[in-house]
Amino acid sequence: PVYYDDTYNIKELERWYIDEMGRGYLPGEKQVAFYDDQDNIVRMENFFWETEQWMPYFAIEVEMDKMGEEVLYVEYYYNDDASDWEIDYGFRAEDTMNEYDQLSVRIWEYYDSWTRAWVQEEKEEYFYNEDHALVEMLFSWYDEWEDLWEPETRLAFELDDNNTWEHGYAYEWDWFEEEWLKVF
Numbered sequence: 001p002v003y004y005d006d007t008y009n010i011k012e013l014e015r016w017y018i019d020e021m022g023r024g025y026l027p028g029e030k031q032v033a034f035y036d037d038q039d040n041i042v043r044m045e046n047f048f049w050e051t052e053q054w055m056p057y058f059a060i061e062v063e064m065d066k067m068g069e070e071v072l073y074v075e076y077y078y079n080d081d082a083s084d085w086e087i088d089y090g091f092r093a094e095d096t097m098n099e100y101d102q103l104s105v106r107i108w109e110y111y112d113s114w115t116r117a118w119v120q121e122e123k124e125e126y127f128y129n130e131d132h133a134l135v136e137m138l139f140s141w142y143d144e145w146e147d148l149w150e151p152e153t154r155l156a157f158e159l160d161d162n163n164t165w166e167h168g169y170a171y172e173w174d175w176f177e178e179e180w181l182k183v184f
Contacts, residue, residue: 004035009035009039010033011032011033012031013030013031013033014027014028015027015028015030026049027049028048028049029046029047029048030046030047030049030054031044031045031046031047032044032045036063040064042061043060045058055078055080056085057078058076058077059075059077059078060074060076061073061074061076062074071092071095071106072091072092073090073092074089074090074111075087075088075089075090087111087116089111089113090110091108092108093107093108093109094109100128102126102128103126104126105123105124105126107120107122107124108121108122109121119142119144121141121142122140122141123140123141123149125137125139125140129159129163133159133163134157135156135157135159136154138151138153138154139151139152139153139154140152150173151173152173153170153172153173154170154171154173154180155171156168156171157169169182169184170184
């Protein structure tokens, strides 16, 4: 392994294999790691040894939010013709924060490799009381044909005097009656 200066973070890790005759080792593959400010790996690139050089092949990129939830996951392949990394698969969260730096809206998107674009899929909305305690969550899915968000589930919380959750209720949207039905 090769480490980043003055850290224990591995920058490059090469794997070598013994040749068929058992006379020596040959390079096989290499991984290159990139870290965020908290020393979490945010990107890992994979290379194979071909024609006497390291050739990029595959990469993964991840990102966590401040609560530790994965909000970005992207797999790349290396396009030799374009000499660049291209997205093969991925999902990400696009967040909107309120004026108190609390999560207000999170829209989940997936990468459509056919259109080569990020596509909206699900939405989470968070509602807080005047003391900034979470009291309701609303989950919707994106209807591409109608170009609008459709309700799916809802969670509502009753709080005690200390703004601690006492009770919670789950609801599902009834498409026939067009109203919320309590399910739990």
